Amino acid sequence: MHVCGTPQLDMTDGGRDLVYLVTGGCGFLGEHVVRLLLEQEPRLRELRVFDLHLGSWLEALNSGPVQVTPIQGDVTRSEDVVAAVAGADVVLHIAGLVDVWGLVDPEVIYRVNVKGTQNVIEACVQTGTRFLVYTSSMEAVGPNSKGHPFYRGNEDTHYEVVHTQPYPRSKAQAERLVIEANGRKVRGGLPLVTCSLRPTGIYGEGHQLMLDFYRGAQRTGGWLFRAIPPSVEHGRVYAGNVAWMHVLAARELGSRATTMGGQVYFCYDNSPYKSYEDFNMEILGPCGIRILGTRPLLPYFLLFLLATLNAFLQWLLRPLVVYTPLFNPYTLALSTTTFTVQTDKAQKHFGYQPIYDWEDCRDRTVSWIKSRKRCPAPLPHGQEPKVGDPGL
Numbered sequence: 001m002h003v004c005g006t007p008q009l010d011m012t013d014g015g016r017d018l019v020y021l022v023t024g025g026c027g028f029l030g031e032h033v034v035r036l037l038l039e040q041e042p043r044l045r046e047l048r049v050f051d052l053h054l055g056s057w058l059e060a061l062n063s064g065p066v067q068v069t070p071i072q073g074d075v076t077r078s079e080d081v082v083a084a085v086a087g088a089d090v091v092l093h094i095a096g097l098v099d100v101w102g103l104v105d106p107e108v109i110y111r112v113n114v115k116g117t118q119n120v121i122e123a124c125v126q127t128g129t130r131f132l133v134y135t136s137s138m139e140a141v142g143p144n145s146k147g148h149p150f151y152r153g154n155e156d157t158h159y160e161v162v163h164t165q166p167y168p169r170s171k172a173q174a175e176r177l178v179i180e181a182n183g184r185k186v187r188g189g190l191p192l193v194t195c196s197l198r199p200t201g202i203y204g205e206g207h208q209l210m211l212d213f214y215r216g217a218q219r220t221g222g223w224l225f226r227a228i229p230p231s232v233e234h235g236r237v238y239a240g241n242v243a244w245m246h247v248l249a250a251r252e253l254g255s256r257a258t259t260m261g262g263q264v265y266f267c268y269d270n271s272p273y274k275s276y277e278d279f280n281m282e283i284l285g286p287c288g289i290r291i292l293g294t295r296p297l298l299p300y301f302l303l304f305l306l307a308t309l310n311a312f313l314q315w316l317l318r319p320l321v322v323y324t325p326l327f328n329p330y331t332l333a334l335s336t337t338t339f340t341v342q343t344d345k346a347q348k349h350f351g352y353q354p355i356y357d358w359e360d361c362r363d364r365t366v367s368w369i370k371s372r373k374r375c376p377a378p379l380p381h382g383q384e385p386k387v388g389d390p391g392l
């Protein structure tokens, strides 16, 4: 690992005394955060990993000095959340439903992403936990439904936020709750300190969609077909760097509460600005995949027609089956609207710098994809093996 600019750790108040709670700790990003916390947070005494579905890889983590406590629970159940939060110093609230395909009922997305976040905030207030880092998304801002570009913007860039879809709307609502909760008195009378991190599209080991593109291309003889103009920039960030920003934000929230409290931060690194497909090719190219065409093979209006047809079929088939193609009017809009960030707010406020440089991020992801060539017996319910599984 190439470590660029890891800041000095404040060890002034001695050994391991902190209890952290990570919600959604068994998901794609959550696993990166859990593993990095164990590596990079020397003050950690206990790490509680809360998730609806616990991964068996957690068992292997208990051999070190930190007590790793798996907690099976549901963020929509306030009693589960209160029990998990009680006694924690810091909460990293990562759990959420990611759905831009119409797979999940919008009401369920709201319940998990918004009410779940409200439950986490109330649990902090009730139990006296003072520090909360929330995983928001670039989608809390955009792209908006009008297709306005956001070109290398920052947290202060003026942008018309207009949401029509349940997922981005839920991330914006939850983020607002988290920001508004900053300063609320928690049990014991001290103020809650919160901040919100907004990753762009995350890639890295465990990124299921990248693997799906890889396997799809293998089925067509190693070819992908260009659909998006190469001039459209789509923001991407490596999961390890997203995790590092979480670790650092959590660590610094106490000593920099006045600066960081109630703030939002785009979550970025030095991954190149490219179109969604060209960026994927940075990973899939070294895995033997090629892309056909230097321009989109189909004109935009045909893509739009296809996406609309998919939306119509989804509506038509709804009583019989949940039809969720990758390609719909919203994912078309997402991939054909420029949305990239260029910001140093997190660097200025809490000293964030990516710990993995771009070549490292790329190579780690490439190795992970290649390792998936030798997939063992299928796991139940279409589950994929997890990042740390042996023999892959």
Ligand SMILES: NC(=O)C1=CN([C@@H]2O[C@H](COP(=O)(O)OP(=O)(O)OC[C@H]3O[C@@H](n4cnc5c(N)ncnc54)[C@H](O)[C@@H]3O)[C@@H](O)[C@H]2O)C=CC1
Residues within 6 Å of the ligand: 023, 024, 025, 026, 027, 028, 029, 030, 050, 051, 052, 053, 073, 074, 075, 076, 094, 095, 096, 097, 098, 112, 116, 135, 136, 137, 138, 171, 198, 199, 200, 201, 202, 203
């Ligand atoms: N994947 C991406 O490109 C981006 C993701 N994000 C955000 O990052 C967070 C993590 O996303 P991913 O790791 O990609 O998704 P993921 O689906 O891999 O992980 C989410 C985790 O939350 C858990 N979870 C879901 N509902 C729950 C509930 N009711 N109670 C407890 N746990 C529950 C899931 O079991 C899963 O382990 C989400 O909040 C998402 O909105 C933000 C920006 C980009």
Ligand SMILES: C[C@H](CCCC(C)(C)O)[C@H]1CC[C@H]2[C@@H]3[C@H](O)CC4=CC(=O)CC[C@]4(C)[C@H]3CC[C@]12C
Residues within 6 Å of the ligand: 098, 100, 136, 137, 138, 139, 200, 201, 202, 209, 227, 228, 276, 277, 326, 327, 331, 332, 334, 335
């Ligand atoms: C699936 C989309 C690409 C399909 C285009 C095709 C078929 C022409 O190749 C993905 C394009 C943009 C992605 C989203 C984006 O990176 C932002 C996100 C942020 C989040 O918080 C969650 C994930 C996502 C919505 C991400 C999902 C896949 C895309 C829609």
